[in-house]
Amino acid sequence: MKLTKLASATLLSLATISVTQAVTLDIEVTNLTQAQSFTPRLVVAHDNTVDTFEVGESASSALAWLAEGGVIDDEQSAESSGENFEALLGPADTDNGSNTWHKVDGLLAPKSSNSFQFDALDKPYLSLVSMLIPTNDAFVGMDSIAIPTEPGTYTYYLNAYDAGTELNDELNSARTDIVEAETGNALGGYGVPGVAGGGAPTRVVDLGMGGTGVAAQVVNGEVEDGEDGPVHIHRNALGDTDLEGGASDLDSTVHRWLNPVAKVVVTVPAS
Amino acid sequence: MNNSIIKLSTLLLMSALITACGDDGDRGPQGPAGEQGEAGVDGQDGQDGQDGINGNSAVYTVQITNLTHGQPLAPAAVILHESGFQSFVDNEPASMGIEVMAEGGDPSMVIEEAMASTDFLDAVNSGAVLPPKSVGDIQTLVVPELDADDLKLTVTTMLVNTNDGFTGLNAADVSNMTVGETKTFMTVTWDAGTEKNTETLSTIPGPAAANAGGGGASAGYDPVRDDLADVVRLHSGVVTSANSDDASKEGLAMSVLSEAHRFDNPTSRIVITRTR
Numbered sequence: 001m002k003l004t005k006l007a008s009a010t011l012l013s014l015a016t017i018s019v020t021q022a023v024t025l026d027i028e029v030t031n032l033t034q035a036q037s038f039t040p041r042l043v044v045a046h047d048n049t050v051d052t053f054e055v056g057e058s059a060s061s062a063l064a065w066l067a068e069g070g071v072i073d074d075e076q077s078a079e080s081s082g083e084n085f086e087a088l089l090g091p092a093d094t095d096n097g098s099n100t101w102h103k104v105d106g107l108l109a110p111k112s113s114n115s116f117q118f119d120a121l122d123k124p125y126l127s128l129v130s131m132l133i134p135t136n137d138a139f140v141g142m143d144s145i146a147i148p149t150e151p152g153t154y155t156y157y158l159n160a161y162d163a164g165t166e167l168n169d170e171l172n173s174a175r176t177d178i179v180e181a182e183t184g185n186a187l188g189g190y191g192v193p194g195v196a197g198g199g200a201p202t203r204v205v206d207l208g209m210g211g212t213g214v215a216a217q218v219v220n221g222e223v224e225d226g227e228d229g230p231v232h233i234h235r236n237a238l239g240d241t242d243l244e245g246g247a248s249d250l251d252s253t254v255h256r257w258l259n260p261v262a263k264v265v266v267t268v269p270a271s
Numbered sequence: 272m273n274n275s276i277i278k279l280s281t282l283l284l285m286s287a288l289i290t291a292c293g294d295d296g297d298r299g300p301q302g303p304a305g306e307q308g309e310a311g312v313d314g315q316d317g318q319d320g321q322d323g324i325n326g327n328s329a330v331y332t333v334q335i336t337n338l339t340h341g342q343p344l345a346p347a348a349v350i351l352h353e354s355g356f357q358s359f360v361d362n363e364p365a366s367m368g369i370e371v372m373a374e375g376g377d378p379s380m381v382i383e384e385a386m387a388s389t390d391f392l393d394a395v396n397s398g399a400v401l402p403p404k405s406v407g408d409i410q411t412l413v414v415p416e417l418d419a420d421d422l423k424l425t426v427t428t429m430l431v432n433t434n435d436g437f438t439g440l441n442a443a444d445v446s447n448m449t450v451g452e453t454k455t456f457m458t459v460t461w462d463a464g465t466e467k468n469t470e471t472l473s474t475i476p477g478p479a480a481a482n483a484g485g486g487g488a489s490a491g492y493d494p495v496r497d498d499l500a501d502v503v504r505l506h507s508g509v510v511t512s513a514n515s516d517d518a519s520k521e522g523l524a525m526s527v528l529s530e531a532h533r534f535d536n537p538t539s540r541i542v543i544t545r546t547r
Binding site: 055056057159160162164214215228229230231232233234235236238240241242245246247252258259 | 336337338339340341403404405406457513514517518519521530531533534535536537538540
């Protein structure tokens with residue numbers, strides 16, 4: 001009896017040791033779209049108390065900042081302080097108990113890939129979110145996949161979601177002939193109407209300027225900043241083929257996509 | 272000789288004795304029955320029966336989330352069955368049950384068709400429309416534990432703002448799930464191939480058409496099969512009337528749908544959990 005207990009205790013401690021051996025993941029993200037760029041990528045390893053997004057549930061303010069403006073932390077936008085993912089999760093690149101997260105800087109252009117190393121600190125789940133630009137509030141999301149423990153290469157295909165925190169008016173934020181209804185604010189990223197990121201250096205074409213609005217219409221030079229949540233699968237950009245008119249400032253022959261929009265390859269090294 | 276005489280006399284005597292007995296007469300009628308006695312003490316409980324062979328049940332819950340922006344999902348047929356049965360097959364004509372479900376939303380004939388199969392185990396009609404962007408009620412299904420090693424999940428539910436579009440699962444494998452285990456499926460969208468995708472108010476049963484004065488049951492099931500091909504295949508999406516009156520003419524002017532009814536796959540998330 002004693003021998004059995006001793007044996008199982010030894011086995012348990014061995015198991016614990018093998019689990020706590022930190023494994024650094026190699027993660028490659030590929031943008032599969034033809035004309036949508038990815039804003040800086042938020043990569044989070046976490047336990048089951050953390051959820052970056054959940055279909056059928058309303059977006060957090062942190063997700064709204066990411067999906068409308070591509071903002072993850074204070075460094076990107078001081079205005080977002082206290083409401084962004086940094087506020088929700090804690091400091092970057094450290095063990096926050098429930099999670100550890102990393103920001104991959106820079107834009108990921110259409111049809112391109114980017115690899116990085118990420119120490120998941122033995123958290124069980126992996127999530128990844130990044131805004132699609134130019135859109136109102138579309139984001140690509142990986143929702144809490146169980147991090148594989150066996151060494152190997154694992155491939156995941158990700159879908160585009162609509163955060164639901166802004167109506168998909170598809171109006172160019174560079175336009176000065178339109179303002180937000182009631183506030184008079186200029187179009188732009190978080191909290192105001194308009195497509196963000198139209199002028200990104202990774203853009204494929206310039207946006208139009210004369211659209212009358214898709215899911216929200218321009219009325220007397222104003223457009224409302226409504227919501228269409230909770231989080232759901234994005235119904236795709238509409239666009240049109242008229243740069244000076246039509247409903248949208250996006251180009252229907254350029255800016256549309258179909259799921260999946262990203263491929264993620266996670267490599268778990270042999271320890 | 273003397274002996275004979277004695278014998279003879281004895282015989283005579285005996286016969287005289289017999290004669291002296293005579294008849295007893297008829298018996299009287301039987302008296303009335305006595306009162307019933309008190310009930311006896313109850314007997315002891317019998318011993319428990321033996322366990323049946325493989326008589327235990329495996330219990331599963333199924334929950335559907337509508338991932339679309341503007342497509343309510345009609346009541347869903349949720350079916351557990353063994354391998355071998357399929358409610359529909361890609362690139363083959365739809366059954367009448369699939370046609371009725373995909374054009375009008377009623378899944379009951381899909382369930383009836385499944386029940387007719389020897390591979391059928393259990394089914395639930397969710398009985399309620401699932402609005403866009405929302406999580407549905409939990410459905411519970413029970414199958415013999417014996418069958419948990421060869422188990423398939425079929426789900427069908429109409430996208431009601433389409434002619435004959437539906438989503439769900441086509442005999443997805445859920446074999447050998449352990450108690451507490453969960454499987455998540457992100458589902459594609461099929462075109463039943465039984466109705467042309469005209470997107471008009473008289474052929475779409477959902478609220479998009481109803482709000483325009485059409486829709487309803489009369490815009491649902493129609494026995495005529497007039498699609499490009501009478502086979503089930505993946506749906507190509509709705510065209511809608513967006514951009515129909517601008518220079519691009521990308522839209523479908525007769526469509527009662529707007530850009531808000533467009534969808535991309537996946538259109539639903541289906542989570543199955545074995546709870547027992």
